[in-house]
Every structure is written in C-alpha cells, then in structure tokens.
Amino acid sequence: MKLEKMQQQATGSRSYVIMRRIWDGWIRRYLARLIWTFVLMAVVAGTASAYPLLTRYVFNALADGRAAEVIWLAPPAIIVLAFVKGVFLFMQTVQVNALSLRVTTDLQKDMAKSLIEADLEVVTREPAGAFMSRIMNDLNLVREAFVRLANNLVRDILTVIVLLGAMLWLDWMMTLVVVAVYPIAMQPIISIGNRQRKASGNLQKHMEGVTSLLAETLQGSRMVKAYQMEESEIKRTKSAFDGLYQRLVGLLTGRAKIDPILEVFGGIAVGGVVALASWRVAAGDMEVGDVVAFITTLILLVQPVRGIGTLNAITQEALAAAERILILLDIPRKIISTPGASRLSVSNGEIAFDNVGFCYDDDTKILDGISFKAHAGQMVALVGPSGAGKTTIINLLPRFFNVTQGSISIDGQNISNVTIESLRQNIALVGQDAILFDDTVAANIAFGRPAASREEIMAAAKAAAAHDFIGDLPNGYDTEVGTMGNRLSGGQRQRISIARAMLKDAPILLLDEATAALDAAAEKQVQTALTTLQQGRTTLVVAHRLATVREASQILVVENGIITERGTHDSLTSTKGLYARLCNLQFFGSE
Numbered sequence: 001m002k003l004e005k006m007q008q009q010a011t012g013s014r015s016y017v018i019m020r021r022i023w024d025g026w027i028r029r030y031l032a033r034l035i036w037t038f039v040l041m042a043v044v045a046g047t048a049s050a051y052p053l054l055t056r057y058v059f060n061a062l063a064d065g066r067a068a069e070v071i072w073l074a075p076p077a078i079i080v081l082a083f084v085k086g087v088f089l090f091m092q093t094v095q096v097n098a099l100s101l102r103v104t105t106d107l108q109k110d111m112a113k114s115l116i117e118a119d120l121e122v123v124t125r126e127p128a129g130a131f132m133s134r135i136m137n138d139l140n141l142v143r144e145a146f147v148r149l150a151n152n153l154v155r156d157i158l159t160v161i162v163l164l165g166a167m168l169w170l171d172w173m174m175t176l177v178v179v180a181v182y183p184i185a186m187q188p189i190i191s192i193g194n195r196q197r198k199a200s201g202n203l204q205k206h207m208e209g210v211t212s213l214l215a216e217t218l219q220g221s222r223m224v225k226a227y228q229m230e231e232s233e234i235k236r237t238k239s240a241f242d243g244l245y246q247r248l249v250g251l252l253t254g255r256a257k258i259d260p261i262l263e264v265f266g267g268i269a270v271g272g273v274v275a276l277a278s279w280r281v282a283a284g285d286m287e288v289g290d291v292v293a294f295i296t297t298l299i300l301l302v303q304p305v306r307g308i309g310t311l312n313a314i315t316q317e318a319l320a321a322a323e324r325i326l327i328l329l330d331i332p333r334k335i336i337s338t339p340g341a342s343r344l345s346v347s348n349g350e351i352a353f354d355n356v357g358f359c360y361d362d363d364t365k366i367l368d369g370i371s372f373k374a375h376a377g378q379m380v381a382l383v384g385p386s387g388a389g390k391t392t393i394i395n396l397l398p399r400f401f402n403v404t405q406g407s408i409s410i411d412g413q414n415i416s417n418v419t420i421e422s423l424r425q426n427i428a429l430v431g432q433d434a435i436l437f438d439d440t441v442a443a444n445i446a447f448g449r450p451a452a453s454r455e456e457i458m459a460a461a462k463a464a465a466a467h468d469f470i471g472d473l474p475n476g477y478d479t480e481v482g483t484m485g486n487r488l489s490g491g492q493r494q495r496i497s498i499a500r501a502m503l504k505d506a507p508i509l510l511l512d513e514a515t516a517a518l519d520a521a522a523e524k525q526v527q528t529a530l531t532t533l534q535q536g537r538t539t540l541v542v543a544h545r546l547a548t549v550r551e552a553s554q555i556l557v558v559e560n561g562i563i564t565e566r567g568t569h570d571s572l573t574s575t576k577g578l579y580a581r582l583c584n585l586q587f588f589g590s591e
Contacts, residue, residue, distance in 0.1 A: 014323070015316075015319050018319055018322050018323055018326065019319070019322075021326060022322060026103050026106050026107055026110075027103055030099060030102065030103065033095065033099050034099065036095065037092060037095045037096055037099060037150060040088050040091050040092035040095060041092055041155040041158055042158055043084070043085075043088040044085060044088050044089050044092055044155055044158075044159075045155055045158035045159040045161075045162050046162060047081055047084060047085040047088075050081050054074065054077060054078065054081070055292055055293050055296045058074050092155070096147055096150040097147060099150065100143050100146040100147045100150065101143070103146060104139050104142060104143040104146065107139060107142070107325065108135055108139055110329060111134065111135050111139075111325065111328055111329060112135065114328060114329050114331055115131055115135075115328070115331075117333065118331050118333065119333055119334055119335045119400075119401075120335075120395070120400040120401065121334075121360075121401060122331055130209075131328070134324055134325060134328050137321075138321040138322075138324050138325050139321075139325065141317060141318050141321040142318050142321050142322050142325065144314070144318070145314050145315055145317070145318030146318075148314055149314075149315065155304075156303075156304035156305075156308050157304075157308065159300075159304040160301065160304050160305060160308070163297050163300055163301045163304075164301075166297050167294060167297050167298070167301075170293055170294045170297065171294055174294055209240065334402060335399055335400070335401070335402060335420065336420070337418075337419040337420050337421070338416065338417060341417055341418055341419045342413075342417065342418055342419070343418060343419055343422040344410060344413055344415070344418040344419070344422040344423050344425075344426055345411070345413070346410060346411055346426045346507045346508070347411055348375075348376035348377075348411055348538075349376050349377070349410070349411065349426075349507040349508050349537065349538035350373065350374065350375055350376050350410065350411050350412075350538065351373065351374040351380075351397065351408070351409075351410055351508065351538055351540070352372075352373045352374075352408070352409045352410075352412075353370050353371055353372050353373075353393070353406070353408055354371055354406050354407050354408070354409070355369055355370070355371050355405065355406035355407075356369075356370040356371070356393075356396065356403050356405060356406040356407070356408060357369065357370070357403065357404055357405030357406055358389075358392060358396060358401060358403055358404050358405070359404050365561060366389050366392050366561050367389045367392055367393065367396075367561045367562075368405075368561050368562050369406075369562055369563075370389075370393060370406070370561075370562070370563060371406075371563070372554070372556055372563065372566065374538050374539075374540060374553075374554070375538070375553070376538055377536060377537065377538060378538060378539070378553035378554065379534060379539040379540075379541060379549075379551070379552045379553055380539070380540050380541070380552060380553060380554045380555075380556065381541045381542075381543055381549035381552035381554070381555045381556065382394070382540065382541065382542045382543070382556050382558055383542075383543060383544070383546060383549065383555060383556070383557055383558070383579065383582065384557050384558040384559050384564075384578065385559065386544075388558040388559050388560060388561065389558055389560075389561040390542045390558050391512055391513075391542055393540070393542075393558070394429075394510050394512050394540055394542055396408060397415070397427065397508070397510065397540065398423060398424050398427045398429070398510070399415060399416075399420055399423060399424075402416070403416075410423075410426070410508070425506070426506050426507055426508055427506050427508045427509075427510060428448075428500075428501035428504045428505075428506040428508070428509050428510070428537075429501070429509075429510045429512070430494075430497050430498055430501050430509070430510070430511050430512070430514045430530070430533075431497075431512045431513070431514065432512055432513040432514065434485065434490070434493035434494045434496065434497035435484070435485075435497070436481050436484060436485030436488070436493055436496060436497070437481075437485075438480070438481070438482060438483050438484075439480065439481065440475075440477065440478050440479060440480055440481070441470055441473065441476075441477050441478070441479050441481060441496060442454065442457050442477040442478060444481060444485070444496055444500065445457050445460055445461060445477075445496060445499045445500050445503055446500075446503060447500050448500060448501075448503065448504040449503055449504060452503055454477070456503060457477065457499075457503065458477070460499040460500070460502035460503035461477075461495075461496075461499045463499070463502045463529070463532050463533070464495045464496070464498040464499035464502050464529040464532070464533070465495055465525055465526075465528055465529045465532075466492070466495035466496055466498070466499050466529070469492055469495075470496075481493075481496075491525055491526060494514065494526050495525065495526060495529055497514075498514075498526065498529045498530060498533055499529075501533055502532075502533055506537070507536075507537055507538065508537065508538050508539075508540075509533060509534060509537045509538070509539040509540070510539075510540050511530065511539060511540070511541045511542065511543075512542045513542050513543060513544060514526065514530060514541075527548060545586070546569075546579075546582060546583055546586050547586070549569070550569045551569075552568070552569070553568070554566060554567070554568065555567060555568065555569060555572055555579065557572070557577065557578050557579045559578065564577070564578065565577045565578060565579055569583075
C-alpha cells in the first residue's frame with residue numbers, strides 16, 4: 001500500500017512537470033483565445049442551472065393555480081434559453097477545436113524540427129516509422145485529450161459548480177447527501193486512470209512497431225515478391241495487428257469501468273435524495289416543485305460528473321503520449337558548433353586526418369589511428385572490404401559524427417573549431433543512394449542552392465550529363481520526380497544528384513560509392529559526369545569498383561578500422577597485399 005502510494009505520488013509529480021511544459025511551451029502563447037473560450041464555456045454552463053430553476057417555477061406555479069402565467073412565460077423562456085445555449089455551444093466547439101489544432105500543429109512542427117536537426121546517429125538508429133508514429137499517433141491522442149479537456153472538463157467543472165450552487169440554494173441538507181457520495185467514487189476512478197496511463201504507453205510503443213513494420217514491408221515489397229514471402233509478411237502484419245487489437249481492447253475496457261462505477265454511485269445519490277425529499281415533503285418542509293427542481297438538477301449533474309471521471313482516464317493516456325513527445329523534443333544534440341567557433345576559410349582545400357579514431361556510445365571501436373593527407377585538388381580513394389570503416393571516414397569530415405580521438409583539419413583549421421554551417425557549405429556529397437525529394441527536377445538540383453537561377457541549374461545539369469534526358473521528360477525541368485525519385489532510373493537519379501553537387505560548387509567533394517548501384521552503361525555516363533565534377537576539387541572517394549579509382553593520387557586500403565596499405569594503383573599492385581588481390585579478383589577473376 002505504501003509502495004503504491006509512493007508510485008502515485010511520483011506519477012503525479014511527473015504529470016505536473018509534463019503539463020507545465022506543455023502549458024509554458026505551446027499553450028500560454030494563446031492565452032487570450034483560451035480566456036475567450038472559458039467565457040463561452042461559462043455561458044454554456046450557466047444555462048444548465050437555469051433549467052431546474054425554471055422547472056421549479058413551472059411546478060410551483062401550476063400547484064398554485066397560475067397555469068395561464070406558465071403558458072405565456074415558460075415556453076418563450078425555454079426557447080430563448082435553448083437558443084442562447086446552442087449559439088454559445090457552437091462558438092465554444094469551433095474555438096476549442098481550432099485552438100487544439102493550433103497547439104498540436106505547433107507541437108508537430110517542433111517535433112519535425114527536432115528530428116531534422118537531430119544528429120545523424122539518433123535519426124538512423126531507429127526506424128523512420130517509430131518517429132512517424134510519435135508525430136502522428138501520439139499527437140492525435142494529445143489532440144483528442146486537449147479537445148475533450150477544453151470542451152468537456154472545463155465546461156463540466158463549471159456546470160458542476162453552477163448546479164451545486166443551485167442545489168445549495170434549493171436545499172442545503174439534500175446537497176450534503178450528494179456531496180458525500182460522489183467523492184467516494186473518485187478513488188477507484190483515479191486508480192483506473194493511472195493504469196490507463198501505463199496501458200496507453202505500451203499501446204503507443206506497439207503502435208510504433210506496427211507503423212515501422214508496415215513501412216518496412218511496403219518499402220521491401222520488391223524483395224518480398226521476389227522471394228515469395230507474401231504469406232510470411234501477411235502473418236507478421238496479422239500478428240502485429242492482433243497485438244494492437246488486444247492492447248486497444250484493454251484500454252477501452254479500462255475506460256468502460258468508469259461509467260458503471262459512476263452509475264452506481266449516482267443511483268445511491270438519487271435514492272438518498274428521493275428518500276430524504278419524501279420525508280421532508282411529508283413533514284411539510286418542502287414543496288413538490290422544489291423536489292422536482294432538485295431531482296432535475298441532480299439528474300443534470302450526473303452527466304458532467306461522469307464526463308469528468310472519464311476524462312481522467314483520457315488525460316492519463318494523453319500524458320503518456322505527451323511524455324513520449326517531450327522525449328523526442330528533448331533529443332540532445334552532440335554535433336554542434338563550439339562557442340566562439342570561427343567560419344571555415346578554404347583557400348586550397350587540403351584535408352588532413354591526424355591519428356583519428358571513432359567509436360559509438362557503446363564503445364564499439366570503428367576506426368583507430370587513421371592518418372593521411374589529401375592535398376589541394378587531389379583524389380584520395382578509400383578501398384577495402386565492406387564494414388571496414390570507409391564510409392565512417394567520409395562521414396567524419398562534414399561532422400555527421402564527432403571524432404573520439406585525434407583531429408581532422410581543412411587548410412590547417414580543426415573542423416571541431418569551425419561552425420558546422422561554414423564546414424558543410426564547403427563540402428558536396430554524392431552517395432550510392434541518390435536521394436531525391438518528391439519535387440521537380442529543377443528543385444532537386446537546386447536543393448543546396450534554392451535561390452539558383454534556371455540558367456545556373458541548366459548549366460549544372462549539362463556538366464553532369466543530365467540535360468539531354470531531362471529535356472526528354474514530360475515537363476522537362478518541371479517534371480515531378482516522385483517519392484525518392486521513383487519515376488526516374490538509377491542512372492538518371494545519380495546524374496541529378498551530381499548536378500546538385502555541381503551547382504553547390506564546393507571545394508571539397510565526397511563520393512561514397514557513387515556508381516556502385518548502376519549498370520555498365522549508366523556507370524559510364526555517371527563516371528564521365530563525376531570526372532567533370534572532380535576537376536579543381538579535393539575529393540575523397542569510397543569505391544568497391546577499383547577501375548574507378550585507378551587514377552587516384554593516393555589509394556588507402558582500410559581493414560578493420562585501420563589503414564593497412566597506401567600508395568598509387570601501380571605501387572599497390574606491385575605488392576601482394578589486399579589491394580593487389582582485390583584487383584586480380586575484379587580485373588582477372590582470380591587471386
């Protein structure tokens with residue numbers, strides 16, 4: 001019992017922190033709109049007390065023989081009351097929904113911003129579906145709770161206050177009966193709410209998995225069909241959705257317990273009031289109209305009290321989702337410009353790696369003692385088996401990751417001491433997977449320079465040997481390339497990616513297996529474009545196809561995170577090292 005109480009206190013403290021952050025960060029800025037919403041709610045709640053008071057007048061007037069007075073006054077009063085309540089209820093609903101959408105949209109923007117600015121290590125260690133689930137599914141829970149809290153909780157609390165005031169005015173003794181009963185029902189409802197919060201957190205985690213699974217299955221549909229794994233994938237998705245069903249049923253079962261509890265306690269309250277009222281009428285202490293008005297008020301009280309009880313569970317579910325949202329928003333950034341960092345000034349573009357080492361947070365060593373220089377205008381190639389650390393070396397230069405040992409410099413300037421913005425402005429990257437965005441060809445080429453003119457875009461496309469095929473597209477440079485550029489061939493996507501690097505015109509170029517996924521014809525076209533792109537630039541190349549790096553000024557052979565060989569193509573082939581063996585395999589088919 002003591003442990004449960006401590007857990008409830010800890011949950012309550014955490015809930016306060018979450019709500020305070022949401023309030024300070026995203027709701028307070030709309031305080032004026034929120035106050036106006038409360039005014040509308042107050043009017044709606046005020047109309048609730050008018051009905052029982054009007055009922056009291058009608059019954060007492062009829063008992064006194066004033067039927068004509070009731071006929072002339074009561075119907076118009078009821079119509080006016082209903083009209084006022086209807087108009088203000090409509091205004092309140094629109095205002096609350098607009099405000100909730102505004103707040104949750106702001107949250108979504110900030111979540112997307114946090115992900116876009118997050119370190120590459122953070123974004124790549126979890127499937128994209130997990131992040132999408134938080135931005136969409138978790139936000140929907142928060143939005144639903146916000147709407148219902150604003151629409152129902154505040155209005156219901158105001159209604160309860162107004163109705164209790166009316167009941168006190170009608171008869172304080174019977175009001176005490178009601179006030180004594182309902183608080184007893186709150187304890188089990190609070191316990192249910194705490195369990196709902198935990199269940200909701202589990203549900204959202206499972207939802208992440210389902211979203212990721214669907215994204216993975218659809219993205220890998222080609223392989224699924226090629227290997228005839230449709231049945232296996234169908235079973236996986238069925239299992240995932242069955243798990244989702246079970247968690248949703250559990251959550252809804254928890255919510256379903258609340259109404260019966262309140263129904264029972266409501267029945268106790270009504271029964272007690274009827275018994276007490278009957279005794280007082282028989283004693284001549286109350287009129288029939290007063291009894292009818294009080295019972296009407298009590299019946300009207302049941303719905304808002306029930307709503308408040310249900311909302312506790314929904315609030316706990318939303319707090320679980322909000323906690324996950326805040327975790328995403330609080331993702332720490334390690335890759336930042338150091339205080340007082342200067343702008344990188346590139347005169348020659350000389351790159352120097354000095355005893356560079358790198359390991360992940362779990363202390364898994366990826367690189368150790370990497371040292372080399374790429375002089376201005378030179379091409380340095382990184383070759384070796386898969387997983388040796390070649391791409392990691394490339395990723396360290398633009399500070400996608402921070403070195404954990406040694407230093408990297410450009411023209412004698414340590415990249416850790418310059419601003420990230422100026423560092424990346426001087427580096428262009430062409431990877432194996434030509435990443436295009438669902439936009440026009442022109443917009444994709446100008447991705448690094450949105451203000452570039454059409455003439456500059458076309459000049460870059462010509463240099464990348466892309467202008468001719470772009471001209472054959474339905475709308476030329478204004479053709480939409482589709483999601484990830486799926487309306488274009490691999491070679492076309494890669495040449496647009498090269499045109500993008502051409503347009504950026506950075507002095508340092510990184511090529512990460514830029515031709516590895518292409519056929520022979522496409523590779524020849526792309527290689528010609530890459531040769532043009534490399535002119536006058538210091539280039540680091542990761543390559544498995546050794547024919548593309550034969551002319552490199554220096555070739556570095558990387559094995560298990562260390563450089564085991566270095567030299568030119570001719571010097572390395574004259575030895576019996578790994579590079580010579582790889583050349584024999586690729587060029588002659590034997591070791």
